[in-house]
Each structure stands twice: as C-alpha cells, then as structure tokens.
Amino acid sequence: MNYTRSLKDATVAALLGLVLFVPIMGLVLDGRSLVYRFPRVAVLVAAIFFGRMAVSLLAQTQVAAEFAEAMAPFEAVWRKIKGQYGNRAPLFLAGLAAALVIFPFLPASSNYLIQIFTLSLIYVMLGIGLNIVVGLAGLLDLGYVAFYAVGAYSYALLAHYFGFSFWASLPLAGGLAALAGCILGIPVLRMHGDYLAIVTLGFGEIIRILLTNMVWLTGGPNGMSAPRPTLFGLVFTAKPAAGETAFHQFLDIPFSSSHRYVFIYLIILSFVIASIWIFKRLREMPIGRAWEALREDEVASKALGINHTTTKLSAFTLGAAFGGLGGAFFATAEGFINPTSFTFIESAIILSIVVLGGMGTIVGVVLAAVLLTLMPELFREFENLRMLFFGMAMVFVMIWRPRGLLRVQRRQYEETGHAG
Amino acid sequence: MPGDPVLAVEQVSIRFGGLVALADVSFGMERGHITAVIGPNGAGKTTLFNCITGFYRPSSGNIVLHNAKRHYRLHRMPIHKIARAGVARTYQNVRLFGGMTALENLLVAQHAFVNRHLLPGIFQTSTFRRQEQEAVERGWFWLRFMGLHEVANREAGTLPYGQQRRLELARAMASRPQLICLDEPAAGLNHQETEELNALILALKDEHAMSVLLIEHHMGVVMSISDHVVVLDHGAVISAGTPGEMQRDDRVIKAYLGEEESAQVPTAPASGAS
Numbered sequence: 001m002n003y004t005r006s007l008k009d010a011t012v013a014a015l016l017g018l019v020l021f022v023p024i025m026g027l028v029l030d031g032r033s034l035v036y037r038f039p040r041v042a043v044l045v046a047a048i049f050f051g052r053m054a055v056s057l058l059a060q061t062q063v064a065a066e067f068a069e070a071m072a073p074f075e076a077v078w079r080k081i082k083g084q085y086g087n088r089a090p091l092f093l094a095g096l097a098a099a100l101v102i103f104p105f106l107p108a109s110s111n112y113l114i115q116i117f118t119l120s121l122i123y124v125m126l127g128i129g130l131n132i133v134v135g136l137a138g139l140l141d142l143g144y145v146a147f148y149a150v151g152a153y154s155y156a157l158l159a160h161y162f163g164f165s166f167w168a169s170l171p172l173a174g175g176l177a178a179l180a181g182c183i184l185g186i187p188v189l190r191m192h193g194d195y196l197a198i199v200t201l202g203f204g205e206i207i208r209i210l211l212t213n214m215v216w217l218t219g220g221p222n223g224m225s226a227p228r229p230t231l232f233g234l235v236f237t238a239k240p241a242a243g244e245t246a247f248h249q250f251l252d253i254p255f256s257s258s259h260r261y262v263f264i265y266l267i268i269l270s271f272v273i274a275s276i277w278i279f280k281r282l283r284e285m286p287i288g289r290a291w292e293a294l295r296e297d298e299v300a301s302k303a304l305g306i307n308h309t310t311t312k313l314s315a316f317t318l319g320a321a322f323g324g325l326g327g328a329f330f331a332t333a334e335g336f337i338n339p340t341s342f343t344f345i346e347s348a349i350i351l352s353i354v355v356l357g358g359m360g361t362i363v364g365v366v367l368a369a370v371l372l373t374l375m376p377e378l379f380r381e382f383e384n385l386r387m388l389f390f391g392m393a394m395v396f397v398m399i400w401r402p403r404g405l406l407r408v409q410r411r412q413y414e415e416t417g418h419a420g
Numbered sequence: 421m422p423g424d425p426v427l428a429v430e431q432v433s434i435r436f437g438g439l440v441a442l443a444d445v446s447f448g449m450e451r452g453h454i455t456a457v458i459g460p461n462g463a464g465k466t467t468l469f470n471c472i473t474g475f476y477r478p479s480s481g482n483i484v485l486h487n488a489k490r491h492y493r494l495h496r497m498p499i500h501k502i503a504r505a506g507v508a509r510t511y512q513n514v515r516l517f518g519g520m521t522a523l524e525n526l527l528v529a530q531h532a533f534v535n536r537h538l539l540p541g542i543f544q545t546s547t548f549r550r551q552e553q554e555a556v557e558r559g560w561f562w563l564r565f566m567g568l569h570e571v572a573n574r575e576a577g578t579l580p581y582g583q584q585r586r587l588e589l590a591r592a593m594a595s596r597p598q599l600i601c602l603d604e605p606a607a608g609l610n611h612q613e614t615e616e617l618n619a620l621i622l623a624l625k626d627e628h629a630m631s632v633l634l635i636e637h638h639m640g641v642v643m644s645i646s647d648h649v650v651v652l653d654h655g656a657v658i659s660a661g662t663p664g665e666m667q668r669d670d671r672v673i674k675a676y677l678g679e680e681e682s683a684q685v686p687t688a689p690a691s692g693a694s
Binding site: 287292302410 | 501517518529538541
C-alpha cells in the first residue's frame with residue numbers, strides 16, 4: 001500500500017480545506033468586530049485530513065478493486081448504449097421536439113412550469129445565436145446580451161410608440177438587432193481574441209447604460225411594458241378591450257390564464273426548432289465553412305479567396321439576429337422589461353451555455369441551455385448556493401470535458417465520382 | 421505552349437524601414453513550367469512569395485498575372501482577390517484548417533465557385549445542391565490524386581505530417597488556380613516522401629498543365645523537377661536559367677559557398693544532389 005501517496009492526498013485536501021474554511025467558518029462577524037473561531041476550523045481540517053486519508057487508503061485495498069470490477073458490466077452496458085445511439089442526434093432532437101410540443105397539454109404541467117420552459121427555450125435560441133459567433137466563427141463575444149437587449153427594447157418601443165403588433169414587431173426586432181450586430185462588427189474587424197472580447201464587453205455595457213439613461217425614450221430604470229402576442233388578432237385576456245375579441249370568446253370556452261402561456265410557449269418552440277434547423281444548414285453551407293475556416297486560420301482562409309470582412313460581418317449579423325428574436329420573445333413572455341435584465345451576467349450565462357454545451361454543437365447547446373435555466377428553478381431553496389454550484393459544475397465540466405458536454409460530429413461525406 | 425507567360429515580376433522592391441528586402445527583382449514565368457526560386461538564407465525568397473500572394477505590398481514595381489482572358493495587377497490587390505484571380509499557395513509551416521475534415525478543407529478552397537447565398541443554402545435548392553455536389557466530387561478527385569481518399573473524413577489536424585503537406589497541396593489545387601506557389605514543400609519530409617512529392621508536382625505540371633512556383637532549399641528537388649531556376653541573394657536576382665546552367669554558374673556557387681560562411685544549404689534533412 002502506498003502510504004506516502006495517501007499522506008500527500010490528505011495534506012493537499014487539508015490545505016484546500018484550510019484555505020476555504022478560514023474565511024467561511026473561522027471569521028465571524030459580530031456587530032462591527034471580527035471574532036476568530038479557529039478551533040472549529042481546526043476540527044474541520046482535521047476531519048478532512050483523516051477522511052481523505054481513509055478514502056485514499058481504502059481505494060488501494062482489495063475491496064475497492066473488487067467494487068470497480070463489479071461495476072465494470074454497467075460501464076460496458078453504458079458504452080453499448082452510447083455506441084448504438086451515439087450518432088442519433090437528429091432522432092434525439094425530433095423526439096425531444098415532439099415531447100416539448102405535447103408537454104403543455106399534459107395535466108401535470110402548470111403555468112409555472114410552462115413559463116420556466118419558455119425561458120429555457122429563449123436561452124436555447126440565444127445559445128444558438130452566440131454559437132454562430134463563438135462556436136463557428138471563433139469570435140469571442142462577451143457582449144452578446146446587447147443584441148438581446150436591442151431585440152427586447154425594439155419590440156417594446158415599436159409597440160409603445162407606433163402601436164405595432166406582436167407579429168409586426170418580431171421580425172423588426174430581429175432585423176434591428178442584426179443591424180446592431182453589423183454596426184458592432186465593423187470596428188472589430190481587425191481585432192482578435194482578447195481585444196475583441198474587451199470591445200464586445202464594452203459594447204454590451206454601452207447598450208445597457210444607454211437604455212438606463214435615455215429615460216425620455218425607454219423609461220430608464222422604470223422599464224417599459226411589452227405587448228402580449230395575439231393569434232390572428234385574438235387577444236389572451238379575460239376581458240378584452242372594446243373592439244377586440246378574446247381567444248376564449250372566439251372558441252366559446254371558459255377563460256384560462258394558461259392559454260396565453262401555452263400560446264407563447266408554442267410560438268417560441270416553433271421558432272427555436274426553426275433556428276436549430278437553420279443553424280444546422282448554416283454549418284453545412286459555404287458560409288458556415290468559411291466561418292469555421294476563419295476560426296481555424298484566418299490567414300490561410302484569406303489566401304483561399306475568402307473575404308474575411310463579409311464573413312466576419314455575416315457572423316456578427318446573423319448571430320445578433322437570433323439574439324434579437326430571443327429578446328423580443330423575452331419581452332413578450334415577461335410583459336415588462338427593464339435594463340437590469342440585460343447585465344453582463346446574462347452574457348456570461350449565454351457564453352457558458354455555448355462553452356459547456358460544446359462549441360459548434362446543437363444538442364450540446366440545447367442541453368446546456370436547459371440545464372442552466374432549469375437547475376436554478378429546481379433548486380430554488382438553495383438560492384444562496386446557486387453561484388457556488390454553478391462554479392463547481394463549470395470546473396467539473398472543464399476537467400472532464402474540456403471541449404464541452406458534446407463534441408462536434410463532423411459531417412461525413414460519401415466518396416463520389418470514381419471515374420474522375 | 422512556349423513563350424506564354426503566366427506571371428511577370430517587374431522590378432519589384434520592398435523596404436522594411438531601412439532594410440531593403442527585395443531590390444529590383446524581375447523575372448518571368450512560363451505557363452505550364454516549374455520555376456524554382458533558390459538562394460541562401462535571408463535572400464528574400466519568402467518575401468518575394470509574400471509579395472506575389474498579397475501578404476506584403478511591394479514598395480515599387482509590378483507583379484502581373486496573365487490569365488487566358490485578362491491581366492491582374494497583383495501588387496494592387498488584397499489577398500483574397502489575388503486568390504480568386506488564380507494564385508494558390510502552400511506554407512512553410514502547414515496551415516490547414518485543423519478542426520475540419522480533409523474534405524471540408526477542400527470545400528473551403530472552392531468557396532469562390534459554390535453558391536454562397538444564404539437562402540438557397542438554407543432551403544437547399546436544386547442548383548445549390550448540384551453545385552455542392554460538384555464541389556464534393558472535385559474534393560474527392562484531388563484527395564485521390566494525392567492519395568488521401570482514405571482519410572477524407574478525418575480531421576485535418578489529426579493527420580500525420582506527410583499527409584498534411586499533401587492535403588495542403590490538394591487544397592491549393594482545389595481552388596482552381598492558374599499558378600500555384602509552394603513554399604518549401606519538402607521541408608520536414610523524409611527521402612521517400614520527398615520522392616513522392618516530386619512525382620506529384622511533376623504530375624500537376626504534366627497532367628494538369630499547372631504552372632508551379634517553388635521555393636526550395638532541397639537541391640535534389642530543385643534540380644530534378646524545375647524547368648527554370650531564379651537565384652536570389654541579398655534581395656536581388658543574381659542569375660537565372662536552367663538547373664544545369666545554375667549548377668555551373670560562378671555567381672551562384674559564390675553566393676552559396678563563398679564569402680558568407682553561414683550561407684550553406686540549410687534545414688532540409690538530406691541535402692540531396694547539390
């Protein structure tokens with residue numbers, strides 16, 4: 001048995017524990033003075049030391065080896081499942097889509113659940129948009145929330161000042177966000193890596209600060225209301241205003257608040273499915289290949305006739321368009337927006353979705369978006385620990401899966417044209 | 421077709437601050453010939469290449485590419501336009517798109533020839549699909565030509581070095597060039613791989629009437645396959661002619677073996693026939 005190794009393991013663990021627990025447990029704020037409580041730190045660190053030692057020693061015994069052997073068949077089964085279904089991403093997505101369409105009609109679903117899923121879907125859309133910029137074109141964008149904000153505010157402003165309906169503002173919100181993406185793209189054409197990240201970060205902040213301070217236009221920190229969607233002119237309210245017909249009156253069914261949630265959910269779901277489909281196509285199109293070539297080697301791609309100006313701008317523009325649509329959906333789902341919804345942390349979460357899911361992947365990004373939005377809701381009781389778990393999850397993914405939950409499956413081409 | 425120029429380099433000079441990297445370099449290239457540029461280290465070979473392919477802009481002088489239909493003044497064009505005019509290149513250090521498969525690398529090279537519009541691609545119209553199919557077939561053709569068809573669907577970055585070199589050559593050819601510029605194609609290859617490479621470059625010339633501009637330190641390659649040799653030293657052309665003539669030329673021998681001790685035939689693992 002290797003005692004020195006166990007001793008080393010235990011020492012390292014104890015030191016880590018010491019670093020962690022001195023500020024957390026050792027210093028207690030009492031009124032205005034700090035009270036030092038080192039005995040309890042000592043107890044904890046000692047527990048960690050001996051615990052880690054015991055685990056380390058146990059792992060070297062016969063019992064542990066036998067346990068590992070006993071688990072081997074399970075691992076084999078898992079590998080077999082993976083081998084059989086590993087390349088079935090389209091099947092998986094189709095099944096998931098079907099389940100998601102049926103979900104709001106199940107008796108178990110509540111307004112609350114539907115709203116959470118709506119939020120997840122918005123993040124899937126944002127993840128896909130940022131995946132174009134970061135995953136495919138390799139342009140690190142830390143201010144993606146700017147386009148989300150532009151989309152949301154375009155939607156609310158158009159409705160507020162011009163009385164545009166949901167269906168008229170939606171494409172305009174996407175278009176305006178795309179324009180913002182193009183405008184951001186021009187000054188950063190010559191930038192790479194860190195510099196690009198800093199400029200995009202600044203852009204995100206500028207947009208948020210503008211929205212906060214242009215009180216005459218946006219209402220500033222008070223925010224503004226955004227209209228709810230309509231279905232062929234039918235509104236989703238209990239008592240429609242004069243001249244409007246409500247959905248439940250039209251169908252002659254009793255009013256239920258869930259109609260509106262289900263409706264918004266289904267619209268967003270259909271847009272997300274369309275976005276996934278478009279993203280998949282983009283990846284296999286000349287423009288998608290040009291993005292990836294740009295990511296892999298900008299110089300070599302230019303020397304093959306790829307115009308890096310238009311290629312970069314198109315990545316920013318298309319990515320931003322998805323962000324803008326996501327923003328418009330967010331505005332209509334919430335019914336109210338203000339600048340606090342568009343802080344840097346949102347950019348960070350969307351970027352985490354792309355990085356955790358696997359850059360350039362679809363299934364990975366969908367999974368990560370759902371996980372990162374559902375988890376905080378599921379564990380609401382542990383709200384204080386949320387960032388801690390978030391950070392831990394991040395660390396573990398980076399250790400075990402440095403390239404994200406899933407890796408990109410490159411398209412495989414059949415050999416053709418043997419005669420040539 | 422003798423007497424049919426594909427490239428004319430006319431009195432090209434380039435200065436970096438006070439350093440004159442190229443001084444009044446002039447030479448011509450025949451279509452369908454292999455032209456080699458040789459010279460000691462620091463003679464300006466790669467600088468010349470970078471001028472032709474648009475990476476550097478010459479301080480003065482003209483570089484003209486003659487196409488069947490028109491002339492391109494390369495010294496005034498950005499890199500991607502030069503590429504589209506028909507100049508393809510490889511690099512001293514391989515620069516593939518490592519995360520993409522070998523075939524995808526060749527599809528990127530055909531970017532100028534496929535339907536790049538957004539909507540036809542998203543809805544996969546029949547013209548779009550036909551053009552994609554043509555590009556894929558051309559990709560397979562060049563992969564077979566270079567003996568890479570078995571690794572077509574593997575990521576380029578995972579291929580062995582010799583295959584990466586050939587893939588780079590295939591990628592350059594897939595962009596349908598008039599002129600292909602090879603920057604030390606034999607660097608880092610062993611004897612057998614070098615022989616194979618010679619055969620491939622000759623096949624490009626013989627079977628595809630390709631004009632090849634070559635920088636090479638490996639004299640074995642230069643002497644056995646080139647039709648015309650241009651010798652650079654200190655940024656100036658000191659001699660030009662057939663490989664045989666160059667081997668007997670006093671100025672060339674002096675540049676390589678004379679005054680400067682450091683001017684030995686470098687880097688190539690086996691120094692071959694020189």
